[in-house]
Amino acid sequence: MPYYHWYEMTHAAMGPWRAAADATRVYFRNPLNPISATPMGKSISAACDLFERTTRRYGKPAFDLPETSVNGVRVPVHEKVVWHHPFCNLLHFERVVPDNHKPDPKVLLVAPMSGHYATLLRGTVEALLPEHDVYITDWIDARLVPLSDGSFDLNDYVDTLISILHVLGGDVHVVAVCQPSVPVMAAISRMEQGDDPNVPHSMTLMGGPIDTRRNPTAVNKVAEDRGTDWFARNVVMKVPFPHAGCMRDVYPGFLQLSGFMSMNLDRHMTAHGDYFQHLIEGDGDSAEKHREFYDEYLAVMDLDAAFYLQTVDDVFVRHLLPRGEFRHHGELVDPGAIRRVALMTIEGEKDDITGIGQTSAAHDLCCNLPDEMKAHYMQPAVGHYGVFNGSRFRSEIAPRMADFFRSHQKKAKRSNIRRLPRKAAAAAK
Missing domain, CATH: 3.40.50.1820 (Alpha/Beta hydrolase fold, catalytic domain)
Known part of the structure; x- marks a missing residue:
């Protein structure tokens, strides 16, 4: 089965887990819940937030320049x-x-x-x-x-x-x-x-x-070393149903994103670790800056x-x-x-x-x-x-x-x- 289909199936299969994580995050962040103020409650809420964000698909952001x-x-x-x-x-x-x-x-x-x-x-x-x-x-x-x-x-x-x-x-x-x-x-x-x-x-x-x-x-150097034929064999896939472009040959966005991330993987790992700590510490401004950047960075399109x-x-x-x-x-x-x-x-x-x-x-x-x-x-x-x-x-x-x-x-x-x-x-x- 083509990788694009596997990606779509995996994303769909993760849907219930993302929903459960989001519900758990809301439960442990509720100020009426006494556990929400404890280190355990903050850690669980932060972990669920991080899981939901790293497994979701990010849609096209808005310019939002009113x-x-x-x-x-x-x-x-x-x-x-x-x-x-x-x-x-x-x-x-x-x-x-x-x-x-x-x-x-x-x-x-x-x-x-x-x-x-x-x-x-x-x-x-x-x-x-x-x-x-x-x-x-x-x-x-x-x-x-x-x-x-x-x-x-x-x-x-x-x-x-x-x-x-x-x-x-x-x-x-x-x-x-x-x-x-x-x-x-x-x-x-x-x-x-x-x-x-x-x-x-x-x-x-x-x-x-x-x-x-x-x-x-x-x-x-990667482009020169591997050549066009390598890219044609390894990164070109057909868009699966039910997308409007079904059967179109594309370079999928999720593959591009994996390439972007791998170039500076340590930096992204550190950024997400810092985000986890900001959530626990209640540093809302730093956490929001992280969300703003990655909401844009993780939104990708097929070519x-x-x-x-x-x-x-x-x-x-x-x-x-x-x-x-x-x-x-x-x-x-x-x-x-x-x-x-x-x-x-x-x-x-x-x-x-x-x-x-x-x-x-x-x-x-x-x-x-x-x-x-x-x-x-x-x-x-x-x-x-x-x-x-x-x-x-x-x-x-x-x-x-x-x-x-x-x-x-x-x-x-x-x-x-x-x-x-x-x-x-x-x-x-």
């Missing part, structure tokens, strides 16, 4: 689906600002399709909202996409980005976080090769694997196998883009054609996913882009996550991005956004 500050004034933010594809929704965080408010730079955040949901960039969106009109690619879990909608490979990813840029009319700054750096560069290269008027003002690549031959990390395998092969095994051999629907992609789109690259000093130099390699590929349209920043003392989130991102990286956007804001272009009818938008969510 408001932001614009010029020192709190304004509402409405999250809207403004364009839909079977594998992606384009979300707009529409700020309710006064009519006389000067338009802010429009930013398209291209979220990574690498296992986690786009909500992983919640902090990125939150930091940009006060001074920018923010859109984001909200990728859809492949197990929820019916087989009738076809497969989704790296060519389709590039097509989707080009379609979104046409929808936004070119009046936008594109920000690619990690994995989408390669398809973003490919999409803009193809648009420049075709003299497309809808090219964006700029593209910012953050911790992206443009050339993984530079300072290869453990992740890069269409065609996209995953092509990405592994083209980006991490054969390094086609830096070698000048990357093709989009058979046509050679030439980053040297990029002449109108400013380029900014951002790296983290302690990034153990995308090594230093892998992202800045984009500057060498964009050989015909004037130096005054290029910028690079390496943030000291941050790892991969800190490149796009956290205190240093908010205080040091985001302001540099904002300056870069405004420095390369050209005359506004026409937006072609075709908003979905209210019912269609609700269904897309």
